[in-house]
Amino acid sequence: MTVLRVAVAGASGRMGKMLIEAIANADDMVLAGALDVAGSPAIGTDAAAALGKPCGVLITSDLAVALTDAEFLIDFTRPEGTLKHLEYCAAHGVKMIIGTTGFDEAGKAAIAEAAKKTAIVFAPNMSVGVNVTLKLLEMAAKSFASGYDIEIIEAHHRHKVDAPSGTALKMGEVIASALGRDLNEVGVFAREGVTGERDPSSIGFATIRGGDIVGDHTVLFAGIGERVEISHKSSSRVTYAHGSLRAARFLSDKANGLFDMYDVLGLN
Template identity: 45%
Template sequence: MIKVAVFGANGRMGKVLCEASLSADYAQLSAALVRKSNALIGQQVGIFLGHRDTELIFTDESLLSCDVDVAIDFTLPEGMKVHLAHAVQQKVPMVIGTTGLSSDEMQILEEAAQHIPIVFSRNYSVGINLLENLVQVAAKTLSDDIDIEIFEAHHRHKIDAPSGTALMIGEAIAKAKGWEHADVAKFDRSHDDIEKSQQEIGYSVMRGGDIVGEHTAYFAAEGERLELTHKASSRMTFAKGAVRAAAWVKGKPNGLYTMQDVLDLR
């Protein structure tokens, strides 16, 4: 039984992570963490979640009073940096699903991984991680005279665009093709007066309603088109993957891991 802490436990994803930790037969929700100023501190998590199987109360994000094995964090980058510092101080391994990280924030993550084991992934769905492998097979197998595009759709509240998952898929394709992703990624064609290059990966984005997450990689050639698509209908998909990663990372050596490591897909 692994004892799990969830940062941002009152948020949209935090609540689902708490529910996944409570429902997994190999995990126990041991800490539901919120900001120090949050009015939920001291209140029962079970009442907030409508889950009667726990008497746990909300506590602040310092981790000081927590007896946990692993902490899970899907909060925004600014919050994640604070939580990461607490985790390093308390020597608590982390599972991080924060997206939209800058290069400086990624460097902070890599430095923290020298002191604690960290699983970082921009998507914890098993299906998406299989898709990451499938697009690499397609990119290596298909001829070079193809056009590669990535489409993604999410709910209207998602801030970063393209999504971290879309970039993960694009980076996997670029690696398989032997390209530098930064050189071939195309995010805007609104001012282009030239035809599309076949050595670029185009991105398009939709934001609307309550779409949990949809991603499609297109490989278009003359006479045929291959489309590899993943659609998520529930955030619980990501939460279950994160709890699975938490169980995996417990006891691992310090270092930065991905969901590919968790699923042994490398």
């Protein structure tokens, strides 16, 4: 059995720890590197110490050291950090699984360019359930193309720094594409004061931040006399970790190219 050598960025964060635990429990993977920002109190500590099973991999802020023996880097950090990691990975042939959200168009273009040199799975949400939900939304949008108002409501923990969430935006993009619309033109991200009557072609977004909510997303198709709600609720980050490992396995035989979770799950 081939063992995949995986490094994790943001190793001391909530998602990083979950990824390290998932790798430790996977029969076909081994933790090859652990990366964190300079100044983190975790620097120099064993990456799996929190699991009670030290693995001998020390958390470092040196990208070259963290990726010396790695074939893959899983990155759920911040856009500015991910883009630095991206440049190195493209130059050294390290494959990437990118779950970071909040990229601007230039950042997305940089990821597409890097994918010419190495293989990348880039998705705003690595959850298998979320990606099946996206497929359901695509189907629903085509049936609710007229006579239904579309609103996307998302909720996350108090520490999330971008809004709307990458998953909510992806839901909007999927729906808009199914309807032949451009989300940049029809997305409504704030309402206050006298807003006037709702534009029937618009797709509205509402954002909630509070507590330790892992991630809730609901799309409301509101018609006359009925409404349909399609929801996904995460109770643990473990679903993102498992999806990320599935993405790494998918990339194992890819030399380069840009893929998403639809590709990983065979939903395209």
